[in-house]
Amino acid sequence: MRTFANSYLTAAAILLPAALLLAADVDTKFHNAPASAQATKNPYEGQDAAVQAGKRLYARNCLSCHGRVGKGTGNVPSLVNGKLDSVKPGEVFWFITRGDKDNGMPSWATLPAKQRWQLVTYVKSMGAANPAQEASTPAPADMRTSKFKAPPPTPPFTDFRYEKPGTVHKITVKDLPQPYATQSADNGPDLVARPENAWPVAPAGFKVELYAAGLDNPRTLRTAPNGDIFLTESDPGRIRVFRGLTSDGKPEQSAIFASGLKQPYGLAFYPPGPDPRWLYVGNTNEVVRFPYHNGDLKASAAPEHIADLPSGSGHWTRALAFSEDGKKMFVAVGSGSNVDDPDTHPREKDRADILVCDPANCKLSVYAYGIRNAGGGIEVSPQTGELWCSVNERDALGDNLVPDYITHVEEGGFYGWPWWYIGAHQDPRHQGKHPELRDKAIVPDVLLQPHNASLEFTFYEGQQFPAEFKGDIFASEHGSWNKAVRVGYEVIRVPLHQSGHASGEYEDFLTGFVLPDGNVWGRPVGVTVAPDGSLLVSDDGSNSVWRVSHTGK
Numbered sequence: 001m002r003t004f005a006n007s008y009l010t011a012a013a014i015l016l017p018a019a020l021l022l023a024a025d026v027d028t029k030f031h032n033a034p035a036s037a038q039a040t041k042n043p044y045e046g047q048d049a050a051v052q053a054g055k056r057l058y059a060r061n062c063l064s065c066h067g068r069v070g071k072g073t074g075n076v077p078s079l080v081n082g083k084l085d086s087v088k089p090g091e092v093f094w095f096i097t098r099g100d101k102d103n104g105m106p107s108w109a110t111l112p113a114k115q116r117w118q119l120v121t122y123v124k125s126m127g128a129a130n131p132a133q134e135a136s137t138p139a140p141a142d143m144r145t146s147k148f149k150a151p152p153p154t155p156p157f158t159d160f161r162y163e164k165p166g167t168v169h170k171i172t173v174k175d176l177p178q179p180y181a182t183q184s185a186d187n188g189p190d191l192v193a194r195p196e197n198a199w200p201v202a203p204a205g206f207k208v209e210l211y212a213a214g215l216d217n218p219r220t221l222r223t224a225p226n227g228d229i230f231l232t233e234s235d236p237g238r239i240r241v242f243r244g245l246t247s248d249g250k251p252e253q254s255a256i257f258a259s260g261l262k263q264p265y266g267l268a269f270y271p272p273g274p275d276p277r278w279l280y281v282g283n284t285n286e287v288v289r290f291p292y293h294n295g296d297l298k299a300s301a302a303p304e305h306i307a308d309l310p311s312g313s314g315h316w317t318r319a320l321a322f323s324e325d326g327k328k329m330f331v332a333v334g335s336g337s338n339v340d341d342p343d344t345h346p347r348e349k350d351r352a353d354i355l356v357c358d359p360a361n362c363k364l365s366v367y368a369y370g371i372r373n374a375g376g377g378i379e380v381s382p383q384t385g386e387l388w389c390s391v392n393e394r395d396a397l398g399d400n401l402v403p404d405y406i407t408h409v410e411e412g413g414f415y416g417w418p419w420w421y422i423g424a425h426q427d428p429r430h431q432g433k434h435p436e437l438r439d440k441a442i443v444p445d446v447l448l449q450p451h452n453a454s455l456e457f458t459f460y461e462g463q464q465f466p467a468e469f470k471g472d473i474f475a476s477e478h479g480s481w482n483k484a485v486r487v488g489y490e491v492i493r494v495p496l497h498q499s500g501h502a503s504g505e506y507e508d509f510l511t512g513f514v515l516p517d518g519n520v521w522g523r524p525v526g527v528t529v530a531p532d533g534s535l536l537v538s539d540d541g542s543n544s545v546w547r548v549s550h551t552g553k
């Protein structure tokens with residue numbers, strides 16, 4: 001394998017060590033809280049009245065970003081994943097007080113100290129709450145209803161009110177506003193149960209059916225060479241398999257392939273082709289593989305460790321893909337924060353990259369960098385053999401910055417994060433840094449709505465959809481929190497015009513996951529093409545998988 005010193009210019013080589021990925025949890029200190037913070041005691045420790053008061057304060061001040069049960073979304077971290085268990089109450093108090101504006105966490109110094117301690121007491125108690133309440137608890141009256149009297153968006157930017165199957169969007173570099181043209185919004189989805197009359201909406205001629213329901217945090221979907229459908233359920237750490245299709249569009253069989261994994265996300269069969277021997281899995285902290293033969297519904301052996309991955313904060317999903325010749329394994333590792341400088345923040349070491357290794361002897365190195373988070377989806381184009389990625393760009397610069405994107409990936413390419421964005425635009429939070437990288441920052445192929453949270457995608461190689469869809473990309477947009485009126489919460493189509501290359505436009509394909517009042521019931525994550533050519537879409541809002549087929553009617 002080439003070393004970085006001779007494959008890239010020196011500036012990049014300094015940033016990107018050739019040998020990497022040793023320690024998994026770099027973040028030993030909690031946001032660099034001072035020792036005095038550790039020593040400060042919570043005067044309300046364990047008091048039920050403080051938990052109750054904290055719960056009310058949480059609903060008013062924190063829920064919109066961290067979510068009803070504290071699971072977070074995008075780069076808003078989970079407060080219930082166990083990380084806070086080992087953090088002292090005084091450190092949480094210190095962090096809530098100070099906040100971290102550039103990373104999207106407000107300072108709460110204006111709340112009286114008593115209320116901040118009540119919040120700490122509640123947050124520390126949250127892990128024990130029952131997550132099953134999430135969808136069944138009725139949402140409070142929408143505090144932001146006035147937003148829906150907001151004026152229509154200025155094209156090419158849009159919001160959920162104007163997303164409609166078939167609507168074409170195209171954002172170009174000249175459309176980008178100045179940073180901070182609008183305030184950084186605080187508008188996460190408050191999930192509600194799907195009302196009976198709500199259903200995903202596809203273009204005319206397509207039918208949408210509920211393929212599977214009652215899942216737990218369904219994320220990526222992969223179609224095995226024999227036609228079985230693999231699904232990760234990331235929170236419970238499982239991989240599920242579906243087989244067959246009933247006349248009403250449901251799987252005939254469902255089985256658990258493996259469990260006990262740590263936030264599994266990426267799935268890839270190896271070697272590529274009709275007869276794989278292994279299923280590779282991207283856990284949040286490592287790549288593992290299971291022996292696999294066509295037809296297996298259950299792993300025949302324990303997972304084998306392939307490579308450690310940096311983890312411990314921020315973006316946790318790890319997407320996986322193999323080159324067509326099977327000689328490269330790609331792994332996407334998103335940033336640990338919104339915009340922390342890796343030069344000075346240990347938690348960003350070897351992150352915001354797409355990594356590569358030889359699967360026969362995996363020693364990871366950097367394939368492309370400055371990619372804030374491609375952990376939602378990477379995929380090799382069946383037409384050109386190029387690697388493509390779907391990327392979550394950064395928050396806290398206003399409603400219409402920075403566009404998420406889908407692009408083919410250049411080997412050794414630099415995509416800007418955190419100093420630059422969408423080509424030669426400097427992030428104001430890093431003014432004056434790394435001028436030598438300015439002209440290296442690549443403008444991606446397809447700019448998506450900022451804050452869309454673009455996740456998994458697939459190239460449509462099925463036989464069922466009309467011929468003009470052949471080879472096109474279908475991508476899940478999980479939906480915004482950092483935009484005043486929501487955007488995303490849909491599946492999009494990126495037309496490649498039978499050329500394997502994008503022209504910059506994309507089109508709304510599957511919408512309807514946001515209700516007219518702004519409440520959200522569904523959030524697309526995974527997408528794959530079933531053997532009969534229908535499109536399957538996982539949705540971790542309603543915990544289901546949808547099946548979109550073309551009927552022509």
Ligand code: HEC
Binds near residue numbers: 063076095100103338
């Ligand atoms: C506008 C969105 C937003 C709101 C509102 C918000 N947070 Fe945050 N919070 C964030 C983001 C983004 C981070 C990650 C910051 C970072 O990585 O430095 C964060 C981080 C945290 C953390 C650290 C978690 C960790 O694992 O590192 C705690 C604790 C926290 N928030 C508590 C709260 C509380 C309590 C409230 C309400 C008083 C609140 N937050 C309101 C966005 C928000």
